[in-house]
Amino acid sequence: ELRLFKQLHLIQLLESPHCPRKTEEIRAQRAWSEPSEKTSWDRADFSTREPRGAAEHPPGHRPDCQQLFLAGQQSSGIFQVQPSGSQPFKVYCDMTAEGGWTVIQRRTDGSVDFDQLWDAYKNGFGDLHGDFWLGLEKIHHLVQEGRYNLLIELEDWEGNSQAVQFEFSLGGESTAYTLNLLGPLSGELENAIGDFRQLPFSTRDRDHDLKADTNCAKHLSGGWWFSTCGHANLNGKYFRSIPRQRHERKQGIFWKTWKGRYYPLKSTTMKIQPTALEAEP
């Protein structure tokens, strides 16, 4: 871990603001993503549209997608889950040959506005069939079931993808949904989220970040486990090209240690799975 952190800091020292070649390539296909209207969780409701490539599944009382997988569900889609101490809610399950992942965040096309306030990030917003944020309260309840891994997958505009995975826990609202890193990171991506072992969640209207003189969520965009603003923000604005305006460049979806601070990523997925994949006895 220490080695990773040293690498991270080295990269931060060496990193230029952005790569000029990439900027030119992207400028050639400059096209703006129109900001969509605010999508409320209630309006999306996750039940009013057919999911992509999968039928709606009947309600159940399985706590998460891995338990649904163990119960015989093998195809990805929308399912109802109910962790202990929670009302039932719908999730998108990404079923692989090995197990079921519960998807907690997805960005693919900019169709959903992620520049939302605390209550929206707490309760969730967007469209489970497309781009969405599941909601901190739901994620908190899901990971109360045991030990969980978080898998983050990122894609750039040149067809490359990278991933990072680590064991984590998520505190409740009284901790500002603090993300705790519980284990070492695996995957190709350098760490850009956990150089601090614990990070509370921040939105424009709830500044819990580690930068005293700045509101990172306001300075950038969206809600995230901001430390000192510049490491990562997968809930930033969706850009199809690098914005010309300097203040807008900071607002995109970025993972500093992969593509740099000003490279707007093409897609992101965040999903969780128990660390132990066997059924509970």
Ligand SMILES: [Ca+2]
């Ligand atoms: Ca601050």
